[in-house]
Amino acid sequence: MSFRPALIVVDMQNDFCPPDGSLAVSEGRDIVPLINRLLASRHFILKVATQDWHPADHISFATNHAAPNNKPFESFVDVQNLVANKPEQTMKQRLWPVHCVQGSKGAEIISELDTSAVHFSIKKGQDARVEMYSAFSDSFGNLTSGDGGVSHDLAKELAAENITHVYVVGLAGDYCVKDTALGSAKAGFTTYLVEEAQRCVDPRTWSDVKTALADGSVTVVSMDGDEVRRVVDH
Template sequence: MTNIALLLVDLQNDFCRAGALEVLDSESVIGTANNVITYCQQQNIVVIASQDWHPADHLSFAVNSGTQVGTEGNLNGLRQIWWPVHCVQHQKGAQFHPALNQSAIQATFQKGINATIDSYSAFFDNDHQHATQLDRWLTENKIKHLYIMGLATDYCVKFTVLDAVQLGYQVTVIQDGCRGVNLHPEDSHNALQEMVLAGAKLITSSDLLTQSMIVTNALS
């Protein structure tokens, strides 16, 4: 295994077509993910994933907080977007998309389990007081570089990337493997720029696959 891992962020039914929190053009992300997974298998790069895993009484759900979906408020002292009920533990919406090559995923890290606080990042709850097992696992497996892609660009991908950079990982975002919620039209664009400013690199899946072909041809 190399010191690189591919981290797939929240490629779950509720964020895909007909899901409770559908992200536009999310289906294309699944195809891109499968192509990148194949590349990673060829290069001995480990594939891992994060999974939104909310209890049914999660307070980020508008219905549980007496608010309206898509509006903004405050949850336990933190800025909060109120969401529809999504990715509830053990329900179909929380499962990975059926077309995703799930057999390649070697470890899954669940987030958003605490009903009193939201969790966008695959590393921490939004208050950064409680961590998932992701950083520990990466450290134990001597992973230094993360390829990151998934849903959604402007929330879970962005905050995962920012935390990864802050924790000292080299981060490459596969841009065409991400799609955003875009409550405001420029949210995804701004999120990508924020990631770059933090120190992440943006590439496309074609960049990755082309690079692999060049190396293969040079060695043949």
């Protein structure tokens, strides 16, 4: 099969970047030169950016829950799978500061990122009832394209271009980058996560994240490795 790679740049948004982001990931801006180098490559068939695009009443926002169980980063709430009308399915949802509210400055992609080569941007997490770290599905595995959750069916978009390999970069490595990469592999694409081109909310978890990625058939690769050299212009 021919090599038809795609690049997914995850959530490089103002609210996820220092110094002013409401959910700033440490060193989040430091990865921009690496991502821009990838975006400049002529080898990618498709280049996609993702954005969290939350309504103000999103279930993951700590301010939308009653005290004392409403501490950002610390508190968890039980969430039901209401999107699929399966309330018996539940999961624990970590609560976050308000971030990436639809139409806000914080939801915009940072200006340093060269988006001129991006074919389209996916706005995800638009359903207030459920978290959506992955650009492929929400946290329950639902794809709510056209129903308020996400603006594109990413798996279909990639398949339409006969994509074979997917490279994932961006923020944050332990949440949206990880889950997007796992979603890509689950959708049947050979998937790489470029280690130097991500940063984590909690860098201490990176070893566990890499284990989860390996278990989900995602390969963590280096900017200096053969997989990236294959797609970077020299």
